[in-house]
Amino acid sequence: MPTIATWNVNSINARLSNVLEWLGAAKPDVVLLQEIKCQDAAFPREAIEDLGYQVATYGQKSYNGVAILSRWPILDVVRGLPGEPGDEQARYLEATVDGMRVASIYLPNGNPVGTEKFAYKLAWMERLRARAADLLESGAPLVLGGDYNVIPEPIDCHDPKAWEGDALFRPESRRAFRALLHLGLVDAFRALHPHEEHAYSFWDYQKGAFQLDHGIRIDHLLLSPAAADRLVACAIDKEPRRRPKASDHTPVVATLEDRP
DNA sequence: ATGACGGAACATTTCCGA
Numbered sequence: 114m115p116t117i118a119t120w121n122v123n124s125i126n127a128r129l130s131n132v133l134e135w136l137g138a139a140k141p142d143v144v145l146l147q148e149i150k151c152q153d154a155a156f157p158r159e160a161i162e163d164l165g166y167q168v169a170t171y172g173q174k175s176y177n178g179v180a181i182l183s184r185w186p187i188l189d190v191v192r193g194l195p196g197e198p199g200d201e202q203a204r205y206l207e208a209t210v211d212g213m214r215v216a217s218i219y220l221p222n223g224n225p226v227g228t229e230k231f232a233y234k235l236a237w238m239e240r241l242r243a244r245a246a247d248l249l250e251s252g253a254p255l256v257l258g259g260d261y262n263v264i265p266e267p268i269d270c271h272d273p274k275a276w277e278g279d280a281l282f283r284p285e286s287r288r289a290f291r292a293l294l295h296l297g298l299v300d301a302f303r304a305l306h307p308h309e310e311h312a313y314s315f316w317d318y319q320k321g322a323f324q325l326d327h328g329i330r331i332d333h334l335l336l337s338p339a340a341a342d343r344l345v346a347c348a349i350d351k352e353p354r355r356r357p358k359a360s361d362h363t364p365v366v367a368t369l370e371d372r373p
Numbered sequence: 374a375t376g377a378c379g380g381a382a383c384a385t386t387t388c389c390g391a
Contacts, residue, residue, distance in 0.1 A: 123390085124380055148390090150381070175381050176389070222391060262391075281391065317391065318378035329391080361379080361391080 114345065114368050115211060117143040119258035119332050120353075121219070121315075121362035124150040125180070128360055129157050135353050136164050141366060142184045143210055145217035145258040149178035156180065173203040179217040179259070183210040196240035204237070212372055213340065214248055218259030223280030231280050234262070238289035245296055248337075254369075255337035257298065260315075260362065262331055263290040265300065268310055269330035281331060299341040301334040301367045302349065314349055315362045323354060334367045343369040 172178035194205035223234030313328025
């Protein structure tokens with residue numbers, strides 16, 4: 114059965130050996146990467162192609178950058194989130210793989226609240242909602258995966274009080290995330306594990322956060338009804354976060370039934 | 374109130390992230 118993963122790698126070149134090892138061990142079929150932190154030409158394409166993946170990237174210098182890896186051809190690629198032609202931040206890459214429309218999403222952080230950065234986050238989320246609504250019209254399977262930089266509910270963080278007021282947990286951010294769900298999108302992990310606590314996908318590098326399990330769940334796979342109907346498993350793989358030179362995020366992996 | 378870690382780059386310091 115096909116698996117699709119999302120992983121914010123916090124620089125693909127700093128993380129290459131960890132990424133190659135994980136691809137070889139977990140053997141995901143489709144991978145949505147965020148924060149590749151390089152331009153397209155600097156992406157280590159050959160090393161990943163050698164493992165049997167096709168590669169599409171949408172990079173920029175130093176910051177942001179997203180990519181899609183797939184065992185199947187990557188078709189009809191859209192670079193950038195529609196709705197704001199002047200937006201030069203590389204945070205959205207969309208394509209068709211194995212009959213599914215997929216997108217790799219690196220949603221803006223939005224801190225500090227009260228600045229143009231928070232306004233950009235909320236505007237970006239509205240653009241994403243509009244794009245998702247368009248994509249849902251076809252009824253084809255759709256997977257919107259990535260680093261949403263949103264803690265959906267108190268259960269999704271170790272200490273809700275510590276996150277009060279942060280852009281990741283502000284009511285406006287959570288409401289905009291719920292607006293995506295209200296379109297009919299399903300949070301794959303939470304749908305299958307409705308009460309699971311300490312299910313985190315990010316732990317800060319500082320203050321021993323990983324060892325203390327002071328994490329947050331901000332990396333999400335949102336599935337359209339046609340994709341959610343095929344959902345059989347969703348897991349957070351903490352193994353890459355334990356390794357030396359780890360990203361501060363770890364992969365989230367969904368398993369879908371074969372196409373009917 | 375600040376820093377703590379870690380990455381990139383016009384780099385021995387600054388900007389950014391969550």
